[in-house]
Amino acid sequence: MTDSGHAYGFGARLRRRRFLQASLGTAGLVAVGANLGLAPSLAAAAGKLEIFSWWTSPGEVEALQALYDVFNKQNAGTDVVNAALAGGAGAGGNMKAVLQTRLLASQPPDSFQVHLGHELLDSWVKAGRMEPIDFLYQSEGWANTFNQQIQQIAQSDGHQWSVPVNIHRSNIIWYNNDLVAKSGVANPATLDDWFTMADALKSQGIPALAIGESSPGHAGHNFETILQGVFGANDYKGLWTGATAWTDPRLTDSLNMFNRMLDYANPDYLSVAGADITDYVISGKAASMINGDWTNGYFKSKKFTGFSYLPTPNGSGVYSALADSFGLPVGAPDRDNAIAWLKVCGSLAGQDGFNPLKGSIPVRSDAGKTAAYDDYQRWAINEFAADTIVPSVAHGFAAKESWVTDYNNAINVFASNRDVGAAAQALLQAAQDAGVA
Ligand code: GAL
Numbered sequence: 001m002t003d004s005g006h007a008y009g010f011g012a013r014l015r016r017r018r019f020l021q022a023s024l025g026t027a028g029l030v031a032v033g034a035n036l037g038l039a040p041s042l043a044a045a046a047g048k049l050e051i052f053s054w055w056t057s058p059g060e061v062e063a064l065q066a067l068y069d070v071f072n073k074q075n076a077g078t079d080v081v082n083a084a085l086a087g088g089a090g091a092g093g094n095m096k097a098v099l100q101t102r103l104l105a106s107q108p109p110d111s112f113q114v115h116l117g118h119e120l121l122d123s124w125v126k127a128g129r130m131e132p133i134d135f136l137y138q139s140e141g142w143a144n145t146f147n148q149q150i151q152q153i154a155q156s157d158g159h160q161w162s163v164p165v166n167i168h169r170s171n172i173i174w175y176n177n178d179l180v181a182k183s184g185v186a187n188p189a190t191l192d193d194w195f196t197m198a199d200a201l202k203s204q205g206i207p208a209l210a211i212g213e214s215s216p217g218h219a220g221h222n223f224e225t226i227l228q229g230v231f232g233a234n235d236y237k238g239l240w241t242g243a244t245a246w247t248d249p250r251l252t253d254s255l256n257m258f259n260r261m262l263d264y265a266n267p268d269y270l271s272v273a274g275a276d277i278t279d280y281v282i283s284g285k286a287a288s289m290i291n292g293d294w295t296n297g298y299f300k301s302k303k304f305t306g307f308s309y310l311p312t313p314n315g316s317g318v319y320s321a322l323a324d325s326f327g328l329p330v331g332a333p334d335r336d337n338a339i340a341w342l343k344v345c346g347s348l349a350g351q352d353g354f355n356p357l358k359g360s361i362p363v364r365s366d367a368g369k370t371a372a373y374d375d376y377q378r379w380a381i382n383e384f385a386a387d388t389i390v391p392s393v394a395h396g397f398a399a400k401e402s403w404v405t406d407y408n409n410a411i412n413v414f415a416s417n418r419d420v421g422a423a424a425q426a427l428l429q430a431a432q433d434a435g436v437a
Contacts, residue, residue, distance in 0.1 A: 046077045046078055047078055047079070047334050047336075047337055048078065048079045048080070048081055048110075048334055048337065049071070049075075049078055049079070049080050049081065049110050049111075049334055049337040049338065049340075049341055050081040050083055050109040050110045050333075050334070051080065051081070051082060051083060051084075051109060051110065051111055051112070051113075051326075051341065052083050052084075052085070052095055052098070052099055052109045052111075052112035052113060053082075053083075053084045053085075053092075053095065053112070053113035054084065054085060054086060054088075054091070054092035054094070054095040054096075054113065055084050055113065056084050056085070056086035056275075057086070057275050057294075057298060058297070058298050058301035058302055059294060059296075059297025059298045059299075059300060059301040059357060059358060059359055060294065060297065060298075060358065061084075061301075062297075062301060062357045063297060063354045063355070063357035063358035064082070064084065064354075066353035066354050066357055067165070067344060067345065067350055067353065067354050068080050068082070069353065070344050070347070070349050070350050070353055071340065071341055071344045071350075074340065074344065075337065075340050078337050078340075083109060085098060086275065087273075087275075088215065089215040089216045089217060089405070089408065089409075090216060090217045090220075090394070090404060090405060090408050091115070091217060091394065091395050091396065092113065093215070093217075095112075095113070096401075099112055103124070103129050103329065106331055108129070108329035108330070108331055108332055108333075109329070109332075110329075110332045110333060110334045110335075110337060110338040110341065111326045111327065111328065111329070111332065111338045111341050111342065112326065112327075112329070113324055113325075113326060114162060114324075114325055114326070114327060114396075115322055115323065115324065115325070115395050115396030115397060116150065116153055116154050116162065116164050116322070116323040116324075116325045116396075116397065117153055117154075117322075117323075117391055117396055117397035117398065118396060118397065118398065118399050118400045118401075119395075119396025119397070119400070119401055119404075120154075120161060120162055120325065120327065120396075121156045121161070122400035122401065123400070123401050124161075124327070124329075125156055125161050128330065129329055129330055130161050130162070130327050130328065130329060130330060131327075131328040131329070131330055131332075132159035132160065132161060133159075133160055133161065133162070133163070133327065133328055133342065134159055134160050136160075136163070136339065136342055136343065136346070137160045140343060140346055140347070142160075142163075142346050145364045145365055145366060146164070146346070146363050146364060146365075147167070147363050147364075147365065149389060150164055150167065150323060150363050153323075153391075153397070154323075154325070161327050162325035162326060162327035163325055163326050163327070163342045163345040163346045164323040164324065164325040164363045165323075165324050165325060165326065165345045165346075165350070165351060165354055165355075165363070166323060166324055166351070166354065166355050166358055166360035166361065166362065166363065167321055167322075167323050167360055167361050167362075167363060167384060168292045168293055168294060168321070168322050168323065168324070168358075168359075168360045168392075168395070169292060169293050169319055169320060169321060169360075169380060169383075169384075170221060170224065170225065170291075170292045170320040170321070170322060170392040170394065170395060171224075171225040171228055171290075171311055171312040171315040171318065171319075171320035172290070172291065172292070172293055172295070172309050172310070172311060172312065173194075173288050173289070173290050173309065173310050173311070173312050173313075174281060174288060174289050174290075174291060174295050174299075174307055174308075174309050175188070175281075175287060175288045175307060175308045175309065175310070176281050176282070176284055176286070176287050176288070176306060176307060177306045177307060177308055178284060178306055179201065179206060179284055179286075179287035179288075180197060180287060180288075180308070182200075182201065182204065182206070183196075183197040183198075183200040183201050183287065184200055185197040185200065188288075188310075189310055190313065191229075191257075191313040191314070194208070194288075194313060195260075197287065198261075198264040198287075201264075201287055202264060206284075206286070206287060207264055207265055207266045207267070207285070207286045207287070208264040208265075208286065208287045208288055209261055209262075209264045209265045209266070209286060209287075209288060209289065209290075210265070210266055210269075210277045210278075210280040210281050210285070210286035210288070210289035211262075211265045211266065211269040211272075211277065211289070211415070212269065212272040212273050212274040212275070212276055212277030213269050213270055213272075213274070213412060213415050214270065214271050214272055214273050214274075215273070215274075215412075216405075216408035216409050216411070216412035217274050217394065217408050217412075218274035218277065218291070219258075219408075219411045219412055219414070219415040220393070220394045220404075220407055220408035220411040220412070221274075221290065221291065221292070221392075221394040221395075222258065222261075222290045222411075223254070223258050223411045224320065224392060224393050224394050225290055225312035225313075225315060225320065226254045226257055226258050226261075226312075226313075227239065227251075227254050228312070228314070228315055228318055228320055228390060229312060229313045229314030229315055230250050230253050230254045230257065230314070231244065231248075231250050231254070232314075232318075233317075233318045233388040233390050234388075235248075235250075236390055237390050237391070237398075239431075240391065240393065240398040240399050240436070241436070242436045242437065245437065246424075246427055246428040246431045246437045247428060251424050251427065251428075252420060252424055255414065255420045255423050255424060256420060258411075258414075259414075259418055259420060262415060262418065265286075266280055266285065266286050269415070270415065270416055277289060277291075278291070278295055278298045278299070279302075281307070282299070282302055282304045290312055292322070292392075292395070293359045293360055293376065293380065294358060294359050294360070295359065296309075296359030296360075296374070296376050296377070297357055297358045297359030297360075298359070299359075300357065300359065300374070301357075309376060317386075317387050317388060318387060318388050318390055319383055319384050319387035319388065319389050319390070320390050320391070320392050321384070321389050321390070321391065321392060321397065322391070322392040322395035322396065322397045323363065323397070324360075325345075326341065326342060326345050327342075328342060346363075346364070348364060348366060348367055351363065351364050351367040351368075352367050352368070352370055352372065355367070355368070355373070355377070356370070356372035356373050356374070356377065359376070359377070360377075360380075361377055361380050361381050361384060368381050393407060394407075394408065399434065400434065402433075402434065403430060403431070403433070403434035403436075406426075406429075406430035406433060406434070407427065407430050409426075410423055410426035410427050410430055411423070413426065414426075
């Protein structure tokens with residue numbers, strides 16, 4: 001294992017932060033700037049910029065601020081309204097609910113966090129709520145600098161619809177080194193090793209697996225990594241396209257395996273939020289957790305260094321990916337500022353400011369080379385280049401939102417009643433309802 005560095009945005013409380021208030025007065029300056037024939041960047045440097053995200057956890061907050069800092073430097077005078085909202089079911093549930101209300105009422109924020117893939121395309125692009133931003137890919141040269149696989153996934157109908165700021169990996173297991181040492185298992189690289197470690201710790205009263213499932217999401221995240229390990233990369237991918245049947249016996253195998261792992265979870269896992277579970281690993285209340293590499297950002301923020309990481313069982317060579325992105329909603333009230341924001345999101349300064357703190361790797365091929373990136377990230381950049389890339393379902397890449405919700409709910413119920421047959425049936429039903437099985 002290597003030394004180096006979560007949080008779901010599922011805090012129980014609603015927290016809405018306004019770092020800066022929008023100012024009606026400055027909106028007028030845009031018009032004045034335009035009339036005086038000032039350079040567009042100057043003209044854009046006024047008014048407000050309202051940004052939606054669910055980044056409210058340690059690591060996320062600093063990373064988002066790093067993007068704002070780059071924006072502020074280039075757009076002095078524009079008030080950034082940080083409308084970040086924690087909590088809810090799934091990734092960003094509360095934010096997504098407010099976003100939906102706002103978009104359906106044609107009152108969009110200037111830009112919002114959205115996962116690349118089906119979440120963006122099926123929820124907002126197909127509904128005609130986003131502007132294509134090919135003009136930015138051209139003016140900023142992103143067609144050449146952004147990772148090609150990611151661009152391919154991001155596009156639809158031959159257009160680009162958002163700017164990815166990062167690539168996260170979901171199939172990592174994070175260990176507390178002191179607790180692994182207590183178990184006597186030096187390197188729990190295989191599932192057998194993990195269970196040996198888990199048994200040794202159980203006899204000492206220490207849970208091996210930290211799970212936070214007070215609302216659906218984190219158990220679904222755990223389970224996608226088990227599906228990947230049991231089905232392998234290709235057949236896992238097929239589950240989301242209809243190429244692999246949800247009646248495949250390996251589904252039952254996967255549920256049985258997760259059921260067994262749940263025997264080693266923190267006993268309060270049904271009452272703890274996903275956003276709060278990383279602290280269990282940091283404080284030694286649990287030995288390991290499966291989560292995305294925002295955990296790296298969380299650990300860094302908390303200055304916790306006593307950890308190690310491995311791909312989840314049978315996940316070596318498979319990179320379960322997701323990407324956060326920002327786009328241009330139709331009718332963005334401060335469109336010029338939104339465009340200036342998107343330029344920052346795709347810029348070298350933006351990506352190299354954001355990612356070292358977020359725990360993720362950049363999308364730009366010329367980024368990721370500074371000393372600010374840590375050992376985990378250097379490893380992840382190499383892995384991403386060499387591995388088979390598969391889409392995370394829990395984080396919007398593999399399937400549309402309604403399917404993700406049904407999937408997460410099925411696994412949430414399973415985490416509570418541990419009924420393998422009922423869960424297999426619910427997952428099949430969810431795929432059928434999505435029109436894929
Ligand atoms: C994911 C998101 C990440 C991270 C995580 C926890 O869905 O893509 O950026 O923030 O949720 O909040």
